[in-house]
Amino acid sequence: MTPAKYSHSIPPQNLAVGTTDLTRNVGNRIDITGCIVLLVQSGYAVINVNSRRWALRQGDVLILFYDDMMVVNERSTLFSAQFVTLDYKHIEDTVCKMTASDFWYIHYYECPVYHASQEEQQLLSSWWRQMEWFDNRENSIQRDSLLASGFYVFLSAAEATITELPSKPLPDTRSRKLVVDFYKLLAQHCKRHRDVAFYANELCITTTYLYKVCLKVLGFSPKEEIDQLTIFEIKSYLTNTDMPIKQIASELNFEDVSYLCRYFKRLTGISPADYRKGLARL
Numbered sequence: 001m002t003p004a005k006y007s008h009s010i011p012p013q014n015l016a017v018g019t020t021d022l023t024r025n026v027g028n029r030i031d032i033t034g035c036i037v038l039l040v041q042s043g044y045a046v047i048n049v050n051s052r053r054w055a056l057r058q059g060d061v062l063i064l065f066y067d068d069m070m071v072v073n074e075r076s077t078l079f080s081a082q083f084v085t086l087d088y089k090h091i092e093d094t095v096c097k098m099t100a101s102d103f104w105y106i107h108y109y110e111c112p113v114y115h116a117s118q119e120e121q122q123l124l125s126s127w128w129r130q131m132e133w134f135d136n137r138e139n140s141i142q143r144d145s146l147l148a149s150g151f152y153v154f155l156s157a158a159e160a161t162i163t164e165l166p167s168k169p170l171p172d173t174r175s176r177k178l179v180v181d182f183y184k185l186l187a188q189h190c191k192r193h194r195d196v197a198f199y200a201n202e203l204c205i206t207t208t209y210l211y212k213v214c215l216k217v218l219g220f221s222p223k224e225e226i227d228q229l230t231i232f233e234i235k236s237y238l239t240n241t242d243m244p245i246k247q248i249a250s251e252l253n254f255e256d257v258s259y260l261c262r263y264f265k266r267l268t269g270i271s272p273a274d275y276r277k278g279l280a281r282l
Contacts, residue, residue: 015147016085017128017135025072029236032070034087037154038062039124043079047072050183051228054113056081059121061114063158065095067184068112071232082128086151090144094152120161127154178203179217182210182225190229192253196222231267234260238276245272 022045030036038061045056048071049064056062056079064070066088116124127150134146185199193199199222200210214222230252237248249260264272 015087015090015135016083017132019080019082021079022072022075022081026075027073027239028071029232030070030072032064032066032068032085034066034089035085035091035151036062036064036070037084038064039082039121039128041080041082043076045072045075045079045081049112051225054111056113057115059116059118061116061124061158063112063114063155065091067180067187069183069187069229082125084128084131084151086147090148091151093148094155114158114161123157175213175217178205178210178213182214182222186226186229190226191233191251194226194230194253196226199226227267231264234264234272235275238272239279248272 019041038056040056040058040060040062042058044058047054047056047062048069050069053073054062131147131150134143134150137143137146181203182199185202189198189202196210197207200207203210205213210222214220214225218225233252234248237243237251238245243251245260246257249257252260254260254263261271261273264270264275268275270278
């Protein structure tokens, strides 16, 4: 494989090591098949991760996994970041070994962005160059083994660093795990199911309890999250395809196109057709 040395986006392929300015990712969801590590070199960007807004600046490290949903909202003209994308097979063993770690609760689900010290930035830059070297190996078996080992070293170091940081008391582990599982189900089923009862049933809890857990951990209801993600999906179709609105309704399992139009206008204040016309004028 030829690695992407420089890109205007994070490449869609499962395995890449390179540098990006995220120009072509603005306004679009980034698909994550395994893990993305982003090391910000300059400038700033504003992103949404699982419907929460974060700012990225020089020295920040962003770690995202396959059950995350990320959208780039904006970026400065000077934004640049080194990235490593790995597919699931390269991270599976490491993730399984760390399932009980406080890392997931203190950093990953509390805040996926970590600001590295000057010394840590130097170490991370060395790690990135090492991953780039691994990725250039011609022997694919050797390359895969080296990349998996490199990721294990990185995440183990991240765990050791982040779990030693002072942090505020965390909500109970069961509640946070339920929210994580809720997000995983949303990623799988958001195009087909918009009722809270479906997700509560999949989690083997009551709808009332899912509302209580989401309000406790996230500060908003599961219905608000489902609606926000559904609106994002509709906007994505309107922005990135020429698909008729009737077909979008079918793709997202709406009863009919009129229901989709009412739903979209109620939550955004504008009709899907007017939203698409507004994009055409930009």
